[in-house]
Amino acid sequence: MIAAFLLVFFSFAKTGAQSTNSIIQVLDPSSVTLTTEESAKLTLIQNNPMTLTYWHINVNSLASCVSGTTLATSLPGVSGVKSFTADYVFSLPNGEYYWSGANTSGEQIRLGKVNAGYFGNISLPGLDIYYGIQKLSDTRYVLVKYHEDIFANPNECGTPAVEDEEEDSVVEDRSDCDGNVIRVLFLYTSASLNSGFDPFVVAPAVIDELNATTAASGLTNSDISFSLANVGPLNGFDETTNDIFGDLDRLTDNSDAQDARDYSKADVVILFTRPAYGTIVGVGYQTASNANAYGIAVISFAATSFTASHEIGHIIGARHQRCTVCSVSNCDNATNHHGFPIGTSGFRTIMMQQTCAGARTGRWSNPESTFMGFATGDADNNNVAILKSRADNVACFRGDPATPIYPYYDNWVYLTGPNWVCDGDDEQPYSVSYSSQFFTAPITYSWSVSETGLAPWTLLSCNTNQCTVTDINDLSSPFFVRVTLTDVNGHSGTDIQKVEKVLCRTGKGKNREDTGSITGKVQPNPFADILRIGEVTSGARLSVMDANGRVLEQQVCKETTPEFHWDLRNLVPGIYFLRIEDTQGIENFKIIKQ
Amino acid sequence: MKHLPVLLLLLLLTTAACKKEDKCTTAPPWIEVNLPDSVQLGETIMYLNGEVADYKPNFAYIQVYQLMGCGFEEVAGDIVNSFGFSRLPLETGNFQLQPNQNETVEGKAVSGFSQVVDEDIRGYSYQLEESVNGFIHVEYLDTAQQIVKGRFKVAFCRTSKNDWEEDLGLPEHLQFQGVFHEKYKVE
Numbered sequence: 001m002i003a004a005f006l007l008v009f010f011s012f013a014k015t016g017a018q019s020t021n022s023i024i025q026v027l028d029p030s031s032v033t034l035t036t037e038e039s040a041k042l043t044l045i046q047n048n049p050m051t052l053t054y055w056h057i058n059v060n061s062l063a064s065c066v067s068g069t070t071l072a073t074s075l076p077g078v079s080g081v082k083s084f085t086a087d088y089v090f091s092l093p094n095g096e097y098y099w100s101g102a103n104t105s106g107e108q109i110r111l112g113k114v115n116a117g118y119f120g121n122i123s124l125p126g127l128d129i130y131y132g133i134q135k136l137s138d139t140r141y142v143l144v145k146y147h148e149d150i151f152a153n154p155n156e157c158g159t160p161a162v163e164d165e166e167e168d169s170v171v172e173d174r175s176d177c178d179g180n181v182i183r184v185l186f187l188y189t190s191a192s193l194n195s196g197f198d199p200f201v202v203a204p205a206v207i208d209e210l211n212a213t214t215a216a217s218g219l220t221n222s223d224i225s226f227s228l229a230n231v232g233p234l235n236g237f238d239e240t241t242n243d244i245f246g247d248l249d250r251l252t253d254n255s256d257a258q259d260a261r262d263y264s265k266a267d268v269v270i271l272f273t274r275p276a277y278g279t280i281v282g283v284g285y286q287t288a289s290n291a292n293a294y295g296i297a298v299i300s301f302a303a304t305s306f307t308a309s310h311e312i313g314h315i316i317g318a319r320h321q322r323c324t325v326c327s328v329s330n331c332d333n334a335t336n337h338h339g340f341p342i343g344t345s346g347f348r349t350i351m352m353q354q355t356c357a358g359a360r361t362g363r364w365s366n367p368e369s370t371f372m373g374f375a376t377g378d379a380d381n382n383n384v385a386i387l388k389s390r391a392d393n394v395a396c397f398r399g400d401p402a403t404p405i406y407p408y409y410d411n412w413v414y415l416t417g418p419n420w421v422c423d424g425d426d427e428q429p430y431s432v433s434y435s436s437q438f439f440t441a442p443i444t445y446s447w448s449v450s451e452t453g454l455a456p457w458t459l460l461s462c463n464t465n466q467c468t469v470t471d472i473n474d475l476s477s478p479f480f481v482r483v484t485l486t487d488v489n490g491h492s493g494t495d496i497q498k499v500e501k502v503l504c505r506t507g508k509g510k511n512r513e514d515t516g517s518i519t520g521k522v523q524p525n526p527f528a529d530i531l532r533i534g535e536v537t538s539g540a541r542l543s544v545m546d547a548n549g550r551v552l553e554q555q556v557c558k559e560t561t562p563e564f565h566w567d568l569r570n571l572v573p574g575i576y577f578l579r580i581e582d583t584q585g586i587e588n589f590k591i592i593k594q
Numbered sequence: 595m596k597h598l599p600v601l602l603l604l605l606l607l608t609t610a611a612c613k614k615e616d617k618c619t620t621a622p623p624w625i626e627v628n629l630p631d632s633v634q635l636g637e638t639i640m641y642l643n644g645e646v647a648d649y650k651p652n653f654a655y656i657q658v659y660q661l662m663g664c665g666f667e668e669v670a671g672d673i674v675n676s677f678g679f680s681r682l683p684l685e686t687g688n689f690q691l692q693p694n695q696n697e698t699v700e701g702k703a704v705s706g707f708s709q710v711v712d713e714d715i716r717g718y719s720y721q722l723e724e725s726v727n728g729f730i731h732v733e734y735l736d737t738a739q740q741i742v743k744g745r746f747k748v749a750f751c752r753t754s755k756n757d758w759e760e761d762l763g764l765p766e767h768l769q770f771q772g773v774f775h776e777k778y779k780v781e
Contacts, residue, residue, distance in 0.1 A: 037650055037669075044671060190658045194781055240695050241678030242652070242665030243706030245716050250695050274781060278652060278667035278676050283714045311714065320712055353712045551700065552660055553683075570684055570737060572657070 021064040023073040023111065024143055027056040038136040045134055045144055053077075054142045059118045059133065062099055062111065071101055071109065075122065077145065078129065084109045087372075096304075098359070100372070110347070112359050117141070119359045135355075177396035180222060183229035184210075184312065185266030187257060189237055191274040192299045199272050203231045205303040206270070206312075213309060213350060213362040217376065217384050218369040224391035226312075230264035239276035244283050244296060247273070252285075252294045267397040268315055270308050272299035284311030286319065287390075290397040306350045306360045313351050316394050317386040318364065320353040336379065337386035340365035343374030351383050415483060415497040418575065421472055422590055423501035432497055433466035434483050446484045453480040453496060477501035502577075502588050522578060526592035529569035533580070536564040540582035544568065544591070552576070568593065618751035621723050622767055629745060629773045640666065640772030643765065649675075653742055653778035655684055662742075662778065664730070666770075673717060673762060677707040677770065679730045679746065688731040691748060693722035703730055707750040709762060717762045723749035726769070740780060745773040 034042065045051055055076050065073050069086040084101030098112040111120035117138060122131040130146045186203035193199070210226040234257055240247055251257055251271050261269050268288075275281070275298045282302075284295030295311035302308040322338035332338065339351030347361040348354070363369065365377030366384040377383065417432030434445075447467040448457035460467055460481075469481060477500055484494045521534035533542065538560045544553040553568060571593045578589040625644035633639055638651045649666035656663065665678035682689060682703050689703040705728065709717030722728070728748035735742055750768045 036648070040648075040669065191656050191781065194656075194658060238656075238659050238661070238681070239663075240680040240704055240706055241654075241663030242667060242676035243678055243680075243695075243708045244710065245708040245719065246695055246706035253696070274656065276654075276663065276665075277708075278650075278665055278674065279669060280674060280676070280708075280710050280713065283710070283716070286715070314714070320715070353714075553685075554700075572660075 021060060021073070022075070023060050023062065023065045023071065024055075024075060025058040025060050026076050026143070027058060029056055032056045032140075034140065035137065038140050041134075041136045042142065045142065052145045052147055054134075054144045057133070057141050057143045059111075059113075059120075059141060062097065066099070069101075071099065073109075075124075075131070076143065078124065078127065082107060082109075082124070110358065119355070121358060177392075177399040179392035180224050180395050181400060182224065182226050182267045182312075182316070182391065182395045183265060183398065183400065184226060185229040185261055185264045185269045186231045186272060187234040187237075187260060187269060188231070188272040188299065189234060189239055189274065191239060191276075192272045195274055195298075195300050197272075197299045197302070199299060200231055202272065202299060202303045202308075204228055206308040209303060209306065209362065210309050210312065213306075213364060214384075214387065216362055216369075217364040218366050219364075219384055219388060223388045224395075229266035230260065232260055234260070234271060237271075239273045241276050242278050244277040244280050247271075247276075248283050248285070248294060248296055251296065252292050257294070261398065265398045265400060267394050268293045268312055269295070270302075270311065271296045272302060274298070275300060281305070282307040282311045284314040286314050287317040288315040288394075293394065293397055306362070310350050310360075313364070313383065313387070317390045318351045318383040320351055321348075321357075322381055335386070336381070337383055338365065338381040339383060340377045340381040342371050342376050347371065349376055349383065415481065415495045417481075417497060417499075419498060420500045420502045420577070421469075423472065423477065430469040430472060430481070430499060431466065432469075432481055432483075434485065434495065440487045443485050443487045448482050448484075449475065450480045450482065451476045453498065457482060472501065475501070522589045522591060525589075526594045527568070528594050529567060531566045531568050531578070531591060533564040533566060533578075535562050536560065536580070537582050537584075540580055542566065543577075543579040543581070544571065545577040545579060546574075618721065618723070618753060619766060621725055621749065621751060622769075624726060624749075625769055627771055629771060631773075632743065633773055633775045635741065635775050636777070638666070638772060638774040638776060640770060643767070643769050647770070649772075651774055651776050653774075653776050655740075655778055655780045657780060660684070664742075664774075664776075664778075666772075670763060672712050674710040674713075675707075675717075675764060676710070677705065677748065677750065679703045679705050679748075682730065682732065684735065684737065686732045686735050688729055691722060691724075691728040691730070693724060705730075705748050707768065709764060711758075711762065716756050717758065718752050718764055719754040719756055720750035720764075720768060721753050723751045723767070740778050741776070742778050743775045745771070747771045 045054060065071050070083055071086070072081050072083045074081050084103050084107065086099060086101045089099050096113055100110045102108045105126055107124045107126070109120070109122045112118070117135045118133055118141060120133045132144045132146060134142050134144050136142060184207060186199060188199040207226050207228045214224055234254065236256065237251070237254060257269060273296055277298070282295065282297040285292045293315050295315055297308040297311055317337060319332060319335055319338050321340065322332050339349045339353065341348045341352055341357035342361070342363070347359055348357040349363045349365045350360055351365065352360070361371065363371050363376045364383040364387060365381045367375060367377045367379055367382055369376045415432050415434055421430040445463055445465060447460040447462040449460055449469055450457045460469065462468070467481070467483070478498050480496050480498055482494065482496045523532045536542065536557045538557060540557045542555045542557065543551050545551050552571065555566065557564060573593050576591050576593060578591045580587045627641045627644060630639060640647045640649050647668065649668045651664065651666050653662065653664045661680070662682040662684055663678060663680040665676060667674060667676040680703060681698060689701060691705045692699050692702045695704045695706060705722055707720040711717045726747070726749035730744060730746040732742060732744040734744070748770050752766045
């Protein structure tokens with residue numbers, strides 16, 4: 001339903017005469033070469049007992065087939081041109097669209113394009129013909145002609161569904177819980193920020209999506225509602241490649257995540273990640289307890305494919321479809337809280353997993369709710385029931401704040417600067433700035449410094465978003481820099497940076513024996529690719545570290561050499577630390593990569 | 595004392611509810627496969643328990659972490675089997691494996707296996723079989739062309755079936771070994 005907020009209705013109108021182009025362009029099979037992965041997917045389609053035949057296709061531009069509100073297209077295996085009149089159309093600024101139409105013969109076409117590719121189906125019931133577009137890859141599609149039972153009642157699984165007998169998990173304290181507001185904390189990894197999606201935009205979008213979809217599915221605010229508990233980074237957490245459940249377990253045990261959850265009084269936690277898990281884009285604990293109400297969503301899918309809502313649905317207690325629609329598999333009769341394919345609408349509810357049932361739309365299965373004229377659930381497939389029945393339990397996992405606190409971002413002020421500064425002969429001013437996206441200008445800043453991290457704090461003269469501490473010699477090591485800021489709305493935040501004073505030698509300093517002979521030991525500095533290091537003894541360990549002391553490169557010298565050449569071209573430009581450890585001690589150098 | 599029977603019953607129920615997790619059984623002998631010395635660019639040859647396995651590779655260098663990760667994934671109908679190696683520096687070398695993903699051990703990569711059913715349901719659970727002394731050996735790296743060559747050996751043992759009664763298609767012990775020569779993405 002988030003799409004409903006964002007969608008820009010438009011007509012795929014085309015001036016001039018009605019087009020006779022086909023939306024489906026059938027390809028000569030001899031011209032189609034498939035990759036191994038595409039072939040594997042095609043084999044699954046071929047092996048589906050519901051598949052009658054298929055064609056390799058391209059999906060043409062919708063605009064080439066639409067005139068006004070009418071789409072005309074030819075279809076393989078059908079003579080003549082079929083025309084449909086639009087009944088539900090939208091598009092998004094990013095090129096995604098949905099076009100649904102029907103005609104007086106009861107024939108329907110549902111086409112869409114989302115970031116995962118094209119989807120759609122066409123039903124011609126008078127001819128007993130049912131088509132579905134299936135994706136083999138981003139560039140390869142097939143049009144599958146299905147057996148007419150493909151849209152048969154999905155409830156015919158044989159075994160009746162079993163009523164849930166789930167027990168409420170332990171909730172320690174319900175005293176500060178109003179029973180229906182589920183507060184969601186969104187954390188994000190550093191790498192997720194490089195996916196082109198902003199977690200500070202995606203997170204509230206998911207909350208809007210959840211509230212809109214539950215409302216559209218027949219639930220009221222008193223039944224269940226969702227609120228944004230917080231958004232923030234999960235520092236130090238890196239996605240492990242292709243092990244999403246390992247990461248989910250690790251997230252659940254992560255003390256920083258738990259602290260952030262406690263601080264934010266969040267009932268549920270979703271971690272946004274980079275796409276590290278192959279084709280898997282999200283997981284969450286099924287019918288979670290207070291202890292494991294965690295999920296993961298690849299950020300690029302979180303709010304575009306209902307992925308985050310789907311995982312939160314799992315956490316609350318909703319399950320996938322009870323009966324399979326388009327593949328051979330067993331039924332899941334564990335409960336009656338399943339997703340549902342919405343008739344021949346071309347859509348499926350949020351918890352319905354099988355893509356052959358169409359694209360997800362913003363509905364939770366509910367036998368008492370319809371979408372495009374189709375029931376969105378039945379007695380055995382009713383997500384709304386479980387959302388409603390478990391809301392007061394999940395919403396009390398962490399209760400609610402005693403008084404509204406807005407924004408919940410006070411701990412989300414970050415000082416960005418190195419945690420060290422050069423001392424001694426090479427003493428330099430220490431500069432730091434703050435980073436946060438939550439505060440609205442104009443902002444007032446108060447900077448101060450302390451030798452203990454506790455009072456007394458000495459006020460600094462800076463009044464912008466950055467500050468420089470000049471008199472380093474007067475301070476102990478470590479010392480602490482603090483910023484407190486307040487924005488135009490009266491929201492405030494504080495962060496403290498611990499700074500170590502370290503010995504730096506950039507070529508002009510003294511050597512270990514104070515003879516001055518070390519001049520030029522590290523050259524050039526700044527450097528481009530190769531760093532030349534003066535005499536290095538056998539067994540010496542050379543390390544390059546970032547501002548946080550993390551070792552990025554390391555070498556152990558096998559023999560004494562008068563000049564060691566180190567290829568450091570892989571380092572991104574910036575300031576680093578070179579540490580030389582040998583039998584005589586440790587030296588640190590500040591080095592600058594250009 | 596009149597509550598004692600109730601307490602005992604509760605204790606019994608609690609004990610029964612504490613389902614015993616499966617544990618790894620002793621690893622079977624390693625099945626060594628004669629891997630080729632090298633393969634063509636864009637090719638990965640991999641074996642699972644001595645049989646050729648069709649897992650699609652995926653290599654990426656994540657700039658913000660300054661680390662490389664590589665994953666291998668098999669899509670078998672509604673089941674996705676995948677494993678990977680993470681926290682690899684962008685350099686050649688032979689990296690041993692460690693199972694604790696909460697720790698970063700210098701010179702070691704982390705490795706884990708996930709089985710996913712129906713897009714997001716946990717299948718069988720596995721953990722790294724440390725007794726096998728697995729490794730990933732990055733033999734060649736071209737950071738300009740973004741090409742990586744190497745080989746690996748890793749084993750996982752099943753720790754739980756997670757209440758799945760159906761056969762999810764994987765045995766108790768998984769022994770992977772392979773050789774790769776692939777382009778890697780930079781993210």
